[in-house]
Amino acid sequence: MSAILFEQWRYGALRRINQTNCAVNAVVTDVETIAADTCVVAMGNDSNSVLRPLGIRLPIYPVKGYSMTFPVGQWNGAPVIPMADTGRHIGITRLGDRIRVAGTAEFAGNDRSLNPKRIGNLRRFFLDVFPDYPDPTAGVGWTGFRPMTPDGIPYLGETPIQGLYLNTGHGHLGWTMSCGSGQALAHLISGATGDLDLTGMTLASR
Ligand SMILES: Cc1cc2nc3c(=O)[nH]c(=O)nc-3n(C[C@H](O)[C@H](O)[C@H](O)COP(=O)(O)OP(=O)(O)OC[C@H]3O[C@@H](n4cnc5c(N)ncnc54)[C@H](O)[C@@H]3O)c2cc1C
Structure with a gap:
């Protein structure tokens, strides 16, 4: 698996996530379209700008x-x-x-x-x-x-769209939770067994 850590200064701002048959296939930036089968949305307050067109609206x-x-x-x-x-x-x-x-x-x-x-x-x-x-x-x-988020709990984990994951809505504790959240997502995406039970943080459970 190869991965791109999305940095605005290098790739331009993310404008859209493309999906076909409910599966991610590319991300579209200001400057290019990058083929991708897995995408983690970790854009804090701006997360909904790319999620809403996919039918997902988070209360952030x-x-x-x-x-x-x-x-x-x-x-x-x-x-x-x-x-x-x-x-x-x-x-x-x-x-x-x-x-x-x-x-x-x-x-x-x-x-x-x-x-x-x-x-x-x-x-x-x-x-x-x-x-x-x-x-x-x-x-x-x-x-x-x-x-x-209204309950103060971040959104972590899968979405109804295959290959699209959430790591957002960390409120006043984003620095504190950043490493744990990143590791939990990495485990989930790579299929490894993680220590953190994501129940209660996923989109499906709320
Ligand atoms: C005054 C203050 C004090 C705080 N103190 C603490 C503390 O002591 N401990 C603690 O744990 N937390 C603290 N926090 C909270 C912490 O800052 C946040 O929880 C954390 O920054 C959230 O991280 P994030 O990466 O999810 O979102 P953000 O920090 O908002 O990062 C989102 C990133 O996405 C990028 N982005 C947005 N749109 C796009 C796009 N279209 N394309 C590409 N990139 C995009 C943005 O440029 C940004 O870099 C504090 C917050 C404030 C305001």
Whole structure:
């Protein structure tokens, strides 16, 4: 079996998955059509753009999160271990010479703009916890989307179309679950016996 890890920068954006007699036979990108008998859709919030034309519609919705990243500079009071405020759902993580403060959940469709109020909350939280941080005006804001499902469980496994698999909808835990999900899919596709029971995560079971 040969496989292509689909990277937009190399192959162009994926536009369509072709099927004949309910079996995958190609993927169509901006630049070419690539013959394929197996395809894993792992496109987070964009997954439905290629699934919908095949008659599959997943309940995945973008839940917007924010982060502020502060330079450590010469500050010697910077934390060295991650911290979390479970009440306010905000985490503070040291990333080398930067500190990242991340959290919040906002329903804003696909609007990527930075809501100044939410960014302000992250800044205020950071400065409350570390009042000795030397430059209260520093910090760069960022926003990204969590591909959430209503039950918080990702979609993993087969679809009614032969050769078409799902690995999407990991919500706020996509990094945590990425290796396990990838391995479970690899086992399923290659026919190996996996450790993970996918019951409850498949399309057919929901
Ligand atoms: C503020 C914030 C903090 C978070 N913190 C954590 C954390 O601490 N721990 C944790 O486990 N998770 C965390 N997450 C969640 C995590 O980021 C997501 O669950 C994860 O990114 C989902 O991964 P994914 O690959 O399924 O989707 P995405 O990361 O959305 O990746 C989808 C990919 O598909 C590509 N794509 C889309 N359309 C096309 C197309 N047409 N053709 C080709 N490629 C396409 C996109 O470019 C993208 O690279 C956080 C999220 C946010 C917003």
